[in-house]
Amino acid sequence: MLQKLRDKTSGWVASLILGLLIIPFAFVGVNEYMTGGTAGDVALVEAPPTWWESAPQWWPVSMLWQREEVTQEDFRAAFEQARQQQRQALGDAFDPREFESAENKRKVLDQLLDQKVLALGAKRAGIVVGNAAVQKMIASEPAFQVDGKFSPEQYQMLLASQVPAISPLQFQEQQRERLRMLLVPQAIGDSDFVTEGEQARMWKLLGETRDIGIALLPPVAEDTAPVTEAQVKAWYDGHKSDFKQPEQVSLEYVEIDGATLPVAAAPDEAALRKRYEAEKSRFMSPEQRVVAHILIAADAGADAATQKKAEEKAAALAKQAREGADFAALARANSDDPGSKDAGGELPPFAQDGSMVKPFEDAAFAMQAGEIRGPVKSDFGYHVLQLKQVNPGTGRSFEEVRGELATEEANSERDRAFNDLAGRLVNETLKNPTALAPAAQAIGLPLQKVGPFSQNAPQGIAMVPAVLRAAFSDTLVQDGTISDPIEISPNHSVVIRVAQHTPEQALPLDKARDAVVLAIRADRQNKAALAAADALVARVQKGESLATVATAEGLRFNELPGLRRGMPMPTAEANDAIFAAGRPAEGKVVAGKVALGDGAYAVFTVNKVNDGVIAEMPAEERATMQQQLTQLNAGIATQAYVDALRKRFKVKVFEERL
Numbered sequence: 001m002l003q004k005l006r007d008k009t010s011g012w013v014a015s016l017i018l019g020l021l022i023i024p025f026a027f028v029g030v031n032e033y034m035t036g037g038t039a040g041d042v043a044l045v046e047a048p049p050t051w052w053e054s055a056p057q058w059w060p061v062s063m064l065w066q067r068e069e070v071t072q073e074d075f076r077a078a079f080e081q082a083r084q085q086q087r088q089a090l091g092d093a094f095d096p097r098e099f100e101s102a103e104n105k106r107k108v109l110d111q112l113l114d115q116k117v118l119a120l121g122a123k124r125a126g127i128v129v130g131n132a133a134v135q136k137m138i139a140s141e142p143a144f145q146v147d148g149k150f151s152p153e154q155y156q157m158l159l160a161s162q163v164p165a166i167s168p169l170q171f172q173e174q175q176r177e178r179l180r181m182l183l184v185p186q187a188i189g190d191s192d193f194v195t196e197g198e199q200a201r202m203w204k205l206l207g208e209t210r211d212i213g214i215a216l217l218p219p220v221a222e223d224t225a226p227v228t229e230a231q232v233k234a235w236y237d238g239h240k241s242d243f244k245q246p247e248q249v250s251l252e253y254v255e256i257d258g259a260t261l262p263v264a265a266a267p268d269e270a271a272l273r274k275r276y277e278a279e280k281s282r283f284m285s286p287e288q289r290v291v292a293h294i295l296i297a298a299d300a301g302a303d304a305a306t307q308k309k310a311e312e313k314a315a316a317l318a319k320q321a322r323e324g325a326d327f328a329a330l331a332r333a334n335s336d337d338p339g340s341k342d343a344g345g346e347l348p349p350f351a352q353d354g355s356m357v358k359p360f361e362d363a364a365f366a367m368q369a370g371e372i373r374g375p376v377k378s379d380f381g382y383h384v385l386q387l388k389q390v391n392p393g394t395g396r397s398f399e400e401v402r403g404e405l406a407t408e409e410a411n412s413e414r415d416r417a418f419n420d421l422a423g424r425l426v427n428e429t430l431k432n433p434t435a436l437a438p439a440a441q442a443i444g445l446p447l448q449k450v451g452p453f454s455q456n457a458p459q460g461i462a463m464v465p466a467v468l469r470a471a472f473s474d475t476l477v478q479d480g481t482i483s484d485p486i487e488i489s490p491n492h493s494v495v496i497r498v499a500q501h502t503p504e505q506a507l508p509l510d511k512a513r514d515a516v517v518l519a520i521r522a523d524r525q526n527k528a529a530l531a532a533a534d535a536l537v538a539r540v541q542k543g544e545s546l547a548t549v550a551t552a553e554g555l556r557f558n559e560l561p562g563l564r565r566g567m568p569m570p571t572a573e574a575n576d577a578i579f580a581a582g583r584p585a586e587g588k589v590v591a592g593k594v595a596l597g598d599g600a601y602a603v604f605t606v607n608k609v610n611d612g613v614i615a616e617m618p619a620e621e622r623a624t625m626q627q628q629l630t631q632l633n634a635g636i637a638t639q640a641y642v643d644a645l646r647k648r649f650k651v652k653v654f655e656e657r658l
Helices: 003-006 012-035 072-093 102-125 131-139 152-160 166-190 197-206 227-238 269-278 303-321 327-334 356-364 397-430 437-443 465-471 473-478 509-541 548-554 572-580 617-646
Strands: 041-047 064-069 209-217 249-255 288-297 372-378 381-391 448-454 488-489 491-500 554-564 592-597 600-610 650-653
Touching: 003 197, 041 072, 041 102, 041 465, 041 592, 064 072, 072 102, 072 209, 102 166, 102 572, 102 617, 102 650, 131 166, 131 288, 166 617, 197 617, 209 548, 209 572, 227 509, 249 437, 269 397, 288 303, 288 327, 288 356, 303 327, 303 372, 303 381, 303 548, 356 372, 356 381, 397 491, 465 488, 465 491, 473 491, 509 548, 509 592, 509 600, 548 554, 548 600, 572 592
Parallel strands: none
Antiparallel strands: 041 064, 041 650, 209 554, 209 600, 249 448, 249 491, 288 381, 372 381, 488 491, 592 600
């Protein structure tokens, strides 16, 4: 029976059926691969070919589509950069868990998508950036300048200080891609302008002044009228949310501070010598070479004719240099490396450590001093090299570094003692994760306590932001378990346990009664102050002069002609209220009021509105405003361009990979 089954499934008919089944499955797999992104992508920007805008996205046509991917590495790097910026801005108030929100992740991703959209747009537009534009951009960067002029030494030093270090050639290609991506948005921004009419209308509003009168009402007298029990209960029932005891916790904790641990004994000579021999390489500097070079640029993807032309030019320059031509002059006249050409092609000293591209580095370390070599091909083109100097490696003796080694050995012993104690504490807490006292006793450290306290009024060790966040975290509050070690500073950590937790709860009336009485009296005072201000406004609206009323009531009164928008007179909130009031009719005033805080009010009248006149604006201020408006319009236009591209392209986001 089995033999018959094998016979029926092994003939040419079975092979044909199997082949027909494979085809659709293969197409589905390839189509998914071509259109769904790779497992390393968090987003994908796609567009049909420019010569077939209506091209479908099914395989094999999808192979013609153009793509820009946002990889997980791209996203992680951008998100980490945003995290560091936020941490620097907020300091101790930074909450890493809150930063990990989906909203923050999408915000960072949207910025990356805008970049990819611009890159794809530039690619479809056929934009090419030449060497001259790249060199001009690098030379104009203030960070690379000394006394207002481009400094090759400053340029090379800053690139070498990056982590990881960037070679001038790598940086040049990065900036070429950046310029290509930003060329169209920059052109859109540069082409924007502001008409005189726009500027005049804007200044009519921004330059507006108002002639006002203002009277200051003092706070009303403190309310001392009796408050009945019925009033207390009615207020309490209507404002229960105002009378709550905040969530509170009490902590027990064990603190390990390396600074308080016993100082390690001074290391003996043999231990120091052993350490020196084991780490001798770090006291030695490797051999370095000083090389001047001429780069004839040719992209790795350039056609054979372009490559050959660049190679021939490099060979000709190498020949001239070998025949005695001034190498520095040849570099200044011919090199395509903006970072070194002005210095005669000379690069800062470098070791054989991968800081330069491999073909270049291999050639440099195979040369003799004074030798000319080339053409040497790399991904950037063809190089002609001149070895100017060899700096041999140097080292320091044991006697020279003994003090440094002794300090390091003592610090290492202290670190080991701290890590050993911290490790023992963690091991003990794992034995009983809900009781901290046994762990403290086992390692010989005191069990300390603090609390109860609320999140808005921390005490003791809880004043450390990281400790406070952990103390009110769901895990510690709900489970009663011991925290992981919380770092307070290097070699200083603490483990905590929530010994007692009191959730937020409404205060019973008997405990809230005094606060309720204060609230009732404060409300009475506020209503009395508001009524006094309203009464004054009503008198002015009926035709009385604010100045006359203020004098009769013994109030402070001032005329403020030409009050400008945004001036904090008498407060910023008062200025907002004054400029929010309507325009007065001819011969009339508009009256209003504003709270000044602490129960005080001001009553004002808008007597006249003076529109800003552009002709009266100083020329310097007018030029500044025009520049600001132009930049604002340019930003709006540029964002509109990016938004339009995003609508034209197909954007896929893989949320589960964020």
